[in-house]
Amino acid sequence: MNDVAFVVPVYNEASVIADVIADIHTVTPHVVCVNDGSRDGSAQAIVQAGGYLVDHPINMGQGAALQTGIEFARALPQIQRFVTFDADGQHLVADAVRMLDLLEEGDLDIVLGSRFLGETVGASGAKKVLLKAAVKFSNVTSGIRLTDAHNGLRAFNRHVAETMEITAPDMTHASEIIELIAANSYRYREVPVTIHYTDYSTSKGQASVNAINIAVDTLLRRVTRQ
Amino acid sequence: MIVVQFLLIAAFVFLFFVAIRSRTAHGVSASKKLFFMAFIAVLVVAVLAPNLVTEVANLVGVGRGTDLVLYLLAVAFGFYVVNDYLRGQDSRQQLHRLARRIAVLEALERYRLDHRDETRPATDPQAEQSQQAQQAQRADDRDA
Ligand SMILES: Nc1nc2c(ncn2[C@@H]2O[C@H](COP(=O)(O)OP(=O)(O)OP(=O)(O)O)[C@@H](O)[C@H]2O)c(=O)[nH]1
Ligand SMILES: [Mg+2]
Numbered sequence A: 001m002n003d004v005a006f007v008v009p010v011y012n013e014a015s016v017i018a019d020v021i022a023d024i025h026t027v028t029p030h031v032v033c034v035n036d037g038s039r040d041g042s043a044q045a046i047v048q049a050g051g052y053l054v055d056h057p058i059n060m061g062q063g064a065a066l067q068t069g070i071e072f073a074r075a076l077p078q079i080q081r082f083v084t085f086d087a088d089g090q091h092l093v094a095d096a097v098r099m100l101d102l103l104e105e106g107d108l109d110i111v112l113g114s115r116f117l118g119e120t121v122g123a124s125g126a127k128k129v130l131l132k133a134a135v136k137f138s139n140v141t142s143g144i145r146l147t148d149a150h151n152g153l154r155a156f157n158r159h160v161a162e163t164m165e166i167t168a169p170d171m172t173h174a175s176e177i178i179e180l181i182a183a184n185s186y187r188y189r190e191v192p193v194t195i196h197y198t199d200y201s202t203s204k205g206q207a208s209v210n211a212i213n214i215a216v217d218t219l220l221r222r223v224t225r226q
Numbered sequence B: 001m002i003v004v005q006f007l008l009i010a011a012f013v014f015l016f017f018v019a020i021r022s023r024t025a026h027g028v029s030a031s032k033k034l035f036f037m038a039f040i041a042v043l044v045v046a047v048l049a050p051n052l053v054t055e056v057a058n059l060v061g062v063g064r065g066t067d068l069v070l071y072l073l074a075v076a077f078g079f080y081v082v083n084d085y086l087r088g089q090d091s092r093q094q095l096h097r098l099a100r101r102i103a104v105l106e107a108l109e110r111y112r113l114d115h116r117d118e119t120r121p122a123t124d125p126q127a128e129q130s131q132q133a134q135q136a137q138r139a140d141d142r143d144a
Helices: A017-025 A042-049 A062-075 A093-104 A125-142 A158-163 A173-183 A199-204 A210-225 B002-021 B030-048 B050-059 B065-110 B125-143
Strands: A004-010 A030-036 A052-056 A081-084 A110-121 A154-157 A188-196
Touching (some): A004 A062, A017 A030, A017 A093, A030 A042, A030 A062, A052 A062, A062 A158, A093 A110, A093 A154, A093 A188, A125 A173, A154 A158, B002 B030, B030 B050, B030 B065, B050 B065
Parallel strands (some): A004 A030, A004 A081
Antiparallel strands (some): A081 A154
């Protein structure tokens, strides 16, 4: 799939990023890694594994990194489809491929991964409850009904890559993307995907209190945007 | 009493001049400057004539002048916090745009990709138009 670019936000993932890049290389040579001011050897690991290194001079957050990666990927020749993919090894390339196949049929602009249609391996009970509450919240604030609001695995076409502008720098960007889907009337669909909560990704992942941050930011965006 | 009045007024006057004479002051809107001047003037009056403040307080149904001052300060502080938050967001967004541009340009160069192939980040057409108009204007100036 030479017309596909994977966009991978990377923040201190030196120990796993090479494997993730190698996995993606089985389907496309274009892996855009946005190193977001990591303090470990992520940058070298990316270069050695043969990913495109796009280097933020400062840490700007996952949302900002995605936007940067998308803008760089648009400049690669012949890219028509884009995937956002986490660097911590939680996603499966096979899931991304299924989503890309759906896109290729041409009736959709964006395909979103959902862990609640699919399988969530190793997540704690509290995490699941929290994520489901986040979905309810997102459905109410965005007007779009989804089963998973904060999944990093997405596939979309060039139209979306050129029109979606993510401004929320941090984890709030997931809610913002859903709002943008509504605002730009993208044709969307959710598909089940598997998320692997390994010890590594759980220790690095989001602390649950961060949910409060996301909720407050989402409400503030509603108030300040119009 | 007199000493306190003197110190307070000296402080206000100092604040006023620091604010007005600062190098970046010309970037602040005129209405904000006027508002700030009025604010300082009211403070000076309040210090010199506390009874006046109490009278105004009674007029609007507040018992004591100090209470009125406290309420007004609370409101002013609220505005300040919100204003400051929004400004912080704006400048953070500008910083991020700049850093993103640097990161993308640097990467394009590293992989020898053509800058022209790149689609420009989505901007609103109006801004784009005025930008083009400005460029045309500049070209005219050069020609003249
Ligand atoms: N660019 C950038 N990426 C980040 C930052 N924080 C996390 N990431 C990346 O975002 C991806 C997901 O991060 P996680 O913290 O696991 O977030 P999550 O998967 O939504 O949360 P969990 O469900 O707890 O795993 C990984 O690829 C991280 O490297 C950051 O500050 N900047
Ligand atoms: Mg994770």
